[in-house]
Structure formats: C-alpha cells, structure tokens
Amino acid sequence: MKFKRDKLSDDQLLSLYRALLKPRMIEEKMLVLLRQGKISKWFSGIGQEAISVGVTAALQSDEYIFPMHRNLGVFTTRDIPLERLFGQWQGKDTGFTKGRDRSFHFGTQEHHIVGMISHLGPQLSLADGVGLAHKLKSEEKVTVAFTGEGGTSEGEFHEALNVAAVWQLPVIFIIENNGYGLSTPTSEQYYCEHLADRGIGYGIETLRIDGNNILEVYRTISKWAKRIRKDPRPLLIECDTFRMRGHEEASGTKYVPQDLMDYWAKKDPLTNFEDYLKEEKILDKKTIEKYRAQNKIEIESALANTARINIPERSPEEEIEDLFLPYEHISHAPSSTTSDRRFIDAIKDGIDYAMERHDDLVLMGQDIADYGGVFKITDGFMDKYGKGRVRNTPICESAIIGAGLGLSIKGMKAMVEMQFSDFVTCGFNQIVNNLAKSHYRWGQSADVVVRMPCGGQVEAGPFHSQTNEAWFTHTPGLKIAYPSNPHDAKGLLMESFEDPNPILFFEHKALYRSIRAEVPDGFYTIPFGKAAITSEGSTLSIITYGLGVHWSMDLKEKENLDIEIVDLRTLAPLDYDAIKATVAKTGKVVVLHEDSMFGGIGGEIAAYISEHCFHDLDGPVMRCASLDTPIPFSKNLETNYLASKRLKNTVYSLLEY
Numbered sequence: 001m002k003f004k005r006d007k008l009s010d011d012q013l014l015s016l017y018r019a020l021l022k023p024r025m026i027e028e029k030m031l032v033l034l035r036q037g038k039i040s041k042w043f044s045g046i047g048q049e050a051i052s053v054g055v056t057a058a059l060q061s062d063e064y065i066f067p068m069h070r071n072l073g074v075f076t077t078r079d080i081p082l083e084r085l086f087g088q089w090q091g092k093d094t095g096f097t098k099g100r101d102r103s104f105h106f107g108t109q110e111h112h113i114v115g116m117i118s119h120l121g122p123q124l125s126l127a128d129g130v131g132l133a134h135k136l137k138s139e140e141k142v143t144v145a146f147t148g149e150g151g152t153s154e155g156e157f158h159e160a161l162n163v164a165a166v167w168q169l170p171v172i173f174i175i176e177n178n179g180y181g182l183s184t185p186t187s188e189q190y191y192c193e194h195l196a197d198r199g200i201g202y203g204i205e206t207l208r209i210d211g212n213n214i215l216e217v218y219r220t221i222s223k224w225a226k227r228i229r230k231d232p233r234p235l236l237i238e239c240d241t242f243r244m245r246g247h248e249e250a251s252g253t254k255y256v257p258q259d260l261m262d263y264w265a266k267k268d269p270l271t272n273f274e275d276y277l278k279e280e281k282i283l284d285k286k287t288i289e290k291y292r293a294q295n296k297i298e299i300e301s302a303l304a305n306t307a308r309i310n311i312p313e314r315s316p317e318e319e320i321e322d323l324f325l326p327y328e329h330i331s332h333a334p335s336s337t338t339s340d341r342r343f344i345d346a347i348k349d350g351i352d353y354a355m356e357r358h359d360d361l362v363l364m365g366q367d368i369a370d371y372g373g374v375f376k377i378t379d380g381f382m383d384k385y386g387k388g389r390v391r392n393t394p395i396c397e398s399a400i401i402g403a404g405l406g407l408s409i410k411g412m413k414a415m416v417e418m419q420f421s422d423f424v425t426c427g428f429n430q431i432v433n434n435l436a437k438s439h440y441r442w443g444q445s446a447d448v449v450v451r452m453p454c455g456g457q458v459e460a461g462p463f464h465s466q467t468n469e470a471w472f473t474h475t476p477g478l479k480i481a482y483p484s485n486p487h488d489a490k491g492l493l494m495e496s497f498e499d500p501n502p503i504l505f506f507e508h509k510a511l512y513r514s515i516r517a518e519v520p521d522g523f524y525t526i527p528f529g530k531a532a533i534t535s536e537g538s539t540l541s542i543i544t545y546g547l548g549v550h551w552s553m554d555l556k557e558k559e560n561l562d563i564e565i566v567d568l569r570t571l572a573p574l575d576y577d578a579i580k581a582t583v584a585k586t587g588k589v590v591v592l593h594e595d596s597m598f599g600g601i602g603g604e605i606a607a608y609i610s611e612h613c614f615h616d617l618d619g620p621v622m623r624c625a626s627l628d629t630p631i632p633f634s635k636n637l638e639t640n641y642l643a644s645k646r647l648k649n650t651v652y653s654l655l656e657y
C-alpha cells in the first residue's frame, strides 16, 4: 500500500493513527463482550476503519455525517465519550436513545451525527435536506452520507443522488464497497463495472479510491470538501474495502472464499499504516504500546462505569410523552373580518400566512413552483417567496420527505405536497419509520407537514381517489388532520405549521371547489384533538370527518332527522371527550368514514365506545364505511363503493333498533 503524506505533519499522521487504532481496539473488546453475552449484536467494521476515520477527520466538527452500522470510527473520531457509546449499545440511559434503539441507530446534534435507521438507504435523503439547508443559508458547509454497496440497490439511493444533482446540494455520498451485503456478493448486487460510474448517470462527479488507505481517504475528502463548501454540488465516492468479519458476528463468513480473505488481510488499514509510520520513523513499538495502554484504560473504565448503570425502567406515561416534541397550542383568535373562501382558497391562505410567519419554511412538491401545483394551491408562491423556498421536485416522494426531515435537523420547517395522497405509498418508509419515530428514538422532531389531497367521488379510479388515513393513524408519532370545511382547513393548517411535529394533513379533493364559507381573515389556529359538533341532535350521533360530514348533513336535511353530527377534525389525536359526550347524549352511534371498512379508524372508535361508554348505549355501535375493495373508476361503481351509498340504511336500522 502506498502512502503519500503530502504536507501532513508528524503530529497529524500520529493523530490519524490513533484515530484508527481506537475503533479497532473497541471492536476487539466488543467481540469479547458479545461472546460473554453482554451485548446483543455487533456489526463489525474491522478492516474498514480508514473510511470512517479518514472522512471524519477531514471534516469540520460542525459538518453533519450520516453514518451506517459499520462506522464506529465516525463516532470515535468525533470524540464521543465511550460511556455514552457503551450505554447506547447496552440499552442504558447514558446512551443516546433512552434505551429505545440499539447499536448505531441514533443521532446526536451535539456531535453533528445522524445515525441510520435499519432500512439503510433513507438517511441519504436526510443528508440532502441538511445540504439544502446549508445551501439556502449560504453556510459553506458540506455533509457526508455513507452507504454500503448493498444499500445502493435501494430506490432511496437513486432518489437521493438525483435530488442532490438536480438541486446541486453540497453532499458527499460515500459507498463503502466491502464485497458483500450480508451473504450477497457484489456480482449479485449490481451489474455495472463500478458503482462510482452510476454518478455519471446523475451528472455527479465521481471518484473511486482505496478505502483502506487512510491518507488517500483523508486527502480526497479534505480536497473535495474544500471545493464543495465554496461551490455546492454533490460528489459520489466509491471506497474499495472489504468486510473482514461476518455481516454480524453470529452469521460468520463461511461463504467468503479464503483467498479473498487472505488478499484483503494483507491490505489491513491499521497494520499497513502502522508499518508505514514505523518505516518513516514517526512511530515506534514503545509508542504503539503506550497508545494501546491508554485506550485500554479508557475502554475498561467506560465499560466498568456502564456496567454500574441499570437497564432503564419507565412508565407508560413517560414513554408516550416522548413521542412528540412538547408543543402547547397557543390560541390565536380569528379576526372579526371574514371573506368568502372556497375550501381550496382557505388552504392556500393557510400556507401563505405560514410562509410569511416562518421564513425558514420550505415548500416542496411536484410541479408546485411555476405551475402552482396540479390543484393550483401554490400558484403565485414562487414569485412571492422565491424559488429557494418554493421548490419543484423530481418524482421521488421518499427522498423529498426525507429531505424534509433533513431540513428539521437544521432547525427549518418543511411542507411536502403529495400530488395525490395515493402517491404517499412511495414515501411511506420515510413517514412511518423516520418522521414518526425520530423524536421517540433520539429526540429529533420532524417539523414536516405532508399535505395529502385525497378522496373519492371524483371518478378518478383506484390510484387518484383513495383516502388512506388509516395507514397512518396506526403509526404512533404522527399527528393527523382531516378537515371538512374552509374555516377548519385554514385554522388546522396554520396550527400544523406552528407545531414542530410531523403532521399528515388530509384535504378532500371533492371539497376543494365544491364548498365555500365565510372564513376569518388573517392568522388563527385551531388546536388538534378538538372535535366540532356540526349539527346538534338527540336521537343518534354520526361520528365522522372530511366528506362524511357533508354526507351526514345532506341526509339529516333531506330526511329531516334529529341526529347529531360530530366532526372529528383530527384523527390523531382523537377527541375522546367529544365522543363520550355525544354517546351520552344520544345513546346511538354510527361511525362513518370514506375509507374501506376493515381496519379503518371506525373500528377503533367503535371499540373505544364499547369499552368506555357501554352503559350509555341504546344499540350497537355501527360502522358505515366504503367497500373492502379498491375504489373503482366508473361513476356507478364508485357510488356503489362509497360509504354514502349505505349511510341512510345504516342510520335507519340503528334508529329503529
């Protein structure tokens, strides 16, 4: 292995050596602890340390790094106290996740590190978000995101690189090509010659370097980071290296040919660098022993201190409390003047006021800039707020939602418009695993509002008509609004932008231009978790939301019924008090929703009522929902599918019960 020291001083070389030695020694100790059953899993980075260490050493300490499961060297080079790392790995409160997540699955703002979620690729898009924040604020910083070669097969890799290229973001993507993804060799992972070549397809500059040569890694990153800080753009670097141990310790390396192991053993990054420093008379045996002894003391004492700490216990209340960043609704009363607004205008106004109030709020979505979005909600915003804050995106829901979380990591706010809520499937992972879990896991809130134009009665077929809130109401860590009228739409949307937690905001397309009302001018907010009584009544309650409110009102008026209509307004949190109160008043409940019946939120509400309001009931809680089929296109079929078709019968059968 050839080392080129350039202008590095002896001290700098020794410091790189020490930075390489430390993770190696920690790992060797971890392997012992694993055998003793003191830690549960270990993903070894032995033989790959030059990449983590070289990259981290080349960056400024406040530049963000998005590491993977084998990047211990990132954490040690950022000087994270070992007690905190050991506490993390042993699920203790001295770690970074209060025992809630394992291994390297954590972030720390203090150290500007954002660890992975298990799904590998998603943090590449978060790095885009941080890069975007740097660029928008002209901060002259670079961000680094790691992936294994296996992770490059995920869609997120392609989306994240493409977004970084289109937006020219200051992000360095590093592929650690270590030969195997679990047991899968590179020949079964990709077909191109070199992964670095993929960058060319995205218009990204690319490099391939020896990932086992610490000086090559350090020099490359130092040089390029300097360039990218001044002239923001992405870079893709493929680092050749090898995984010397099993995927995780228990799985072994039987499937790896011995000659490959032998070949790479000779290229060990630590011993080669050590030999070089010895040859150059910069390092001797005695000094190595001294460094090793110092590391040993540090490791042993941190382990002993960690052993003294108990596994945490916490009450269910405390656990639930940490789902969200604490946020107190502040009442902003509506102004006394009003204007006649359609549902769609009210939403537009809400976004407009939020953009004025929060100058760090960035809007992202397909065709939302010059074109104004397919529903024209953001029409004119690009001219008013600039192309930086009103951003057209490529068609890549996952990367954009991930970038939204990246903006939050930098203290900014994001709104992501789904062109149709149906397309949220392509961003599902980022929502349910990243946005929803990040505060609970490591205290980082996702200040992202995902707008969801949803719903049927528009004859648009299975992929432009779904109302898919139940996919998300089941996921702890999300707040969900589903307004039914212009007043609520504006007030709840403005509240969503005040609240720093992740919010899914459902907007029924059929309401956009079909309903209008007097809406207060200016800024006001409506708290989440407060239902509204749309219409009072005494014989039966319909508990519903969205378009269901209008179906219920139509029925009430047409049939001249004395029924109460409760509009939930938000589905997470739910207003249980309002549910209890209406059951106590009427004794009969229909839960109505446009979503399919099975597994819909109606089942949850019905279960709650039977558990908590049983003595107030004068009949079974009934659900009225759409068919358990996809939503069809043709008018008659769609009518047949929708819950509205069965509402009258359901109400009468309960009234007559």
Ligand SMILES: Cc1ncc(C[n+]2csc(CCOP(=O)(O)OP(=O)(O)O)c2C)c(N)n1
Pocket (backbone or CB within 6 Å): 070, 118, 119, 120, 147, 148, 149, 150, 151, 152, 178, 180, 181, 182, 243, 247
């Ligand atoms: C989406 C997803 N699919 C499968 C896995 C299981 N898994 C964990 S690591 C891994 C291999 C990853 O290979 P690579 O990206 O090359 O990283 P390496 O482990 O080699 O460092 C697999 C298949 C996962 N974590 N996430």
